[in-house]
Amino acid sequence: MMLVIDPEDAPPSVTVLSDPEDGFYQTITRVTMGKPLRLPAPVDFDLDTGIFLS
Template identity: 40%
Template sequence: MLLFEAFLPLQDERRWQAWTGNVGVCLDGTHEPVIPDLVLAPPDCPQWERRELLSSGLMLVAEVVSKGSAEDDRGKKPEIYARGGVPVFLLVDPLTTPASVTVFSDPKEGRYQVTSTVPFGREILVPHPIGYTLDTSVFEKVV
């Protein structure tokens, strides 16, 4: 919920919709299903079936690393989302030392070309199409 709340000003300003773990993402091309911890999308995001959004229509997906999801979130998900054309992938990782937030952007040929990492407590720019400075100190409550 902290992640959802962190993006509330942006949701209100742009009239984007946000989902927290309750909407599927269908990867363009393969139709491989994924359920991220947070999804930001415009209201007209294309859909596959009734409850799956097409990955290429999304603005951002985010994952919060837990002990059970660490391997997938850190290792597999960046490639999955880049392959699906998701413009920005945000990884909130309270298990690293220090706890950190990483932004992956500019997907090309199944890989994100740009990454930026900051420890909890610092601001990080979430680039286009988001264009939002995220204050990661909101996540210090979970460490």
């Protein structure tokens, strides 16, 4: 699993890449920074991306 925080995106975004298989992430979930982002198992957690806003 990889978390990408991109404050330079328009609008700023947070992306989680998960389910790696054969060297590629199978699932990519992106939200606008400030909205909740579900981190899948094994983390299984709703991340409040508002913590990344300055």
